Amino acid sequence: MIPILRTVAEMRALARVWRKAGQTVGVVPTMGALHDGHLSLARRARRECDRVVTTIFVNPKQFNNPEDLKKYPRTEAADAALLATVPVDAIFAPGPEEVYPEGFITTVSMAGVAQPLEGHMRPGHFDGVATVVTKLFGMTLADRGYFGQKDWQQLQVVLRLVRDLNMAVEVVGCETIRETDGLAMSSRNVRLTPEGRTKAPVLYAAISAAAKDIRAGQSDRMAIREAAETMRAAGFERVEYIELRDAETLMPSDDPARPRRMLAAAWLDGVRLIDNIPV
Ligand code: AMP
Numbered sequence: 001m002i003p004i005l006r007t008v009a010e011m012r013a014l015a016r017v018w019r020k021a022g023q024t025v026g027v028v029p030t031m032g033a034l035h036d037g038h039l040s041l042a043r044r045a046r047r048e049c050d051r052v053v054t055t056i057f058v059n060p061k062q063f064n065n066p067e068d069l070k071k072y073p074r075t076e077a078a079d080a081a082l083l084a085t086v087p088v089d090a091i092f093a094p095g096p097e098e099v100y101p102e103g104f105i106t107t108v109s110m111a112g113v114a115q116p117l118e119g120h121m122r123p124g125h126f127d128g129v130a131t132v133v134t135k136l137f138g139m140t141l142a143d144r145g146y147f148g149q150k151d152w153q154q155l156q157v158v159l160r161l162v163r164d165l166n167m168a169v170e171v172v173g174c175e176t177i178r179e180t181d182g183l184a185m186s187s188r189n190v191r192l193t194p195e196g197r198t199k200a201p202v203l204y205a206a207i208s209a210a211a212k213d214i215r216a217g218q219s220d221r222m223a224i225r226e227a228a229e230t231m232r233a234a235g236f237e238r239v240e241y242i243e244l245r246d247a248e249t250l251m252p253s254d255d256p257a258r259p260r261r262m263l264a265a266a267w268l269d270g271v272r273l274i275d276n277i278p279v
Contacts, residue, residue: 150184245261
């Protein structure tokens with residue numbers, strides 16, 4: 001059985017023992033409802049670090065939509081069983097009152113890369129992410145933090161955060177794990193109806209086609225418009241954005257010499273799906 005720690009004091013005490021013994025600590029922050037995407041991060045941490053902690057915390061501060069927070073899947077027993085297959089050394093699963101006790105008033109607030117796209121659609125989201133990641137790194141004494149490219153903008157936000165605050169943590173970005181039909185694995189996928197699930201891969205297919213067309217010389221706008229039309233025709237209720245951006249700053253980019261990323265968010269079956277790919 002992998003130990004499940006509930007308090008910051010316990011987590012700290014264990015991490016201190018590891019650090020004292022000269023062991024490196026790899027941390028994989030998650031919100032639980034684990035799937036193979038999360039496990040790939042944990043497996044990579046297992047290969048690269050002496051000790052691995054997976055944190056499971058559904059962070060209320062990064063949800064701008066109370067319904068989404070309420071409906072977020074919570075499957076701790078199943079998560080623990082999956083993490084035992086890696087295996088990780090500890091699961092850190094504090095409650096909200098442990099992370100945000102009475103009197104908590106500090107927010108890590110970020111501009112720049114945290115503002116467009118997800119930052120624009122979900123006000124306060126990245127401040128919530130930056131705050132909790134700062135806290136989790138502090139609580140676990142992390143040497144390395146593992147994050148998925150699935151949440152590309154989040155990964156760029158965390159890279160910037162660590163640089164700006166001189167945190168002694170190496171941020172490792174890990175490849176997006178997909179279902180065989182291309183759909184990026186996500187804890188929210190279970191909320192799709194069986195019919196929605198058959199349509200969901202169109203998101204990845206549409207942005208992949210657009211990226212290919214752009215590389216072949218088609219105009220960005222035309223390619224993106226076609227991708228949005230394909231998704232609407234497939235049954236997506238709403239395409240929130242499909243954007244070609246500078247891969248690091250997330251600002252609009254028409255400079256093919258810089259790494260660029262196509263990022264998209266769209267609603268299907270009342271579920272918000274996001275994905276991104278290099279262009
Ligand atoms: P979440 O539990 O959704 O907050 O995700 C926790 C971490 O897992 C984040 O760093 C995500 O980017 C990463 N992640 C989620 N889905 C995937 C995926 N399909 N492939 C790779 N990483 C993922």
